Amino acid sequence: MSLTIGLTGGIASGKSTITRMMRELGIPVIDADQVAREVVEIGKEAYKNIIEVFGREILQENGEINRAKLGAIVFHDEEKRKKLNAIVHPAVRQHMLAKKEEYIHRGEKTIVLDIPLLFESGLTHFVDKIIVVYVDEHIQLERLMKRNGFSQDEALARIQAQMPLHEKVKKADAVIDNNGTIEETKQQLLQILTKWDVL
Ligand SMILES: CC(C)(COP(=O)(O)OP(=O)(O)OC[C@H]1O[C@@H](n2cnc3c(N)ncnc32)[C@H](O)[C@@H]1O)[C@@H](O)C(=O)NCCC(=O)NCCS
Ligand SMILES: Nc1ncnc2c1ncn2[C@@H]1O[C@H](COP(=O)(O)OP(=O)(O)OP(=O)(O)O)[C@@H](O)[C@H]1O
Secondary structure, eight states: OOOEEEEEEEETTTHHHHHHEEEEOOOOOEEEEHHHTTTTTTTSSSHHHHHHHHOGGOOOSSSOHHHHHHHHHHHTTTTHHHHHHHHHHHHHHHHHHHHHHHHHHHTSSSEEOOOOTTTTTTOOGSSSEEEEEEOOHHHHHHHHHHHHHOOHHHHHHHHHSOOOOOHHTTTOSSSOOOSSOHHHHHHHHHHHHHHHHOO
16 A cells, blocks of 8 residues: 655745655655646647747747746736646646656555645645645745745735645645744654654
């Protein structure tokens, strides 16, 4: 029997920080953001569909998608975001499930799916247990602006494109409060994994 853990939270709430710790513990992690990058590489089906909907203006000179430009469009326009999601999400779902099967086939006992939009996209039935990474909104905003060099407006647009974190907390099997230090976060993770017999 294998255990699939869904790790979610808000943008810049600390998911990558926690998956780094999980990988160090030897637990395989499948990262939805990473998969979402792979499925829109030049020539892939989602790449072609994105150009059909958004035009060649969203390409860089080398033909790759200009993510900053596409982000500036979709995080300020819900209809356009829905169109992008409808192109990218089915491919992401399919690739993540295939990767998960590969890990199970190799005999991995625990697999983590890092999916920022786990609840928004209704993917909860793909996982057995859910960890939500929580931070207060002012800390989330501060860390997001600092990490991506976004203005307050740009950062807020991204936060508001997602289900509020306090709603996600209600749906979690376990919550990690990432307002404190990295070490405090690690201790919470170790406690959860011990309780679930992963360690
Ligand atoms: C709009 C895009 C081009 C911006 O790219 P960029 O490199 O700036 O951001 P990146 O992909 O690293 O995403 C950063 C974070 O933004 C949030 N986010 C991304 N897409 C979305 C979305 N459609 N709705 C809400 N939040 C989103 C997530 O928390 C994610 O972790 C890109 O995010 C994208 O293609 N999004 C659509 C696919 C998607 O939903 N990906 C998220 C997980 S499947
Ligand atoms: N406990 C912490 N203390 C201070 N900084 C932190 C802490 N946790 C994370 N950070 C920083 O906050 C930023 C966001 O964290 P991280 O990249 O792990 O979030 P994320 O949820 O993976 O974000 P996204 O989904 O948007 O990629 C990073 O710059 C990270 O270094």
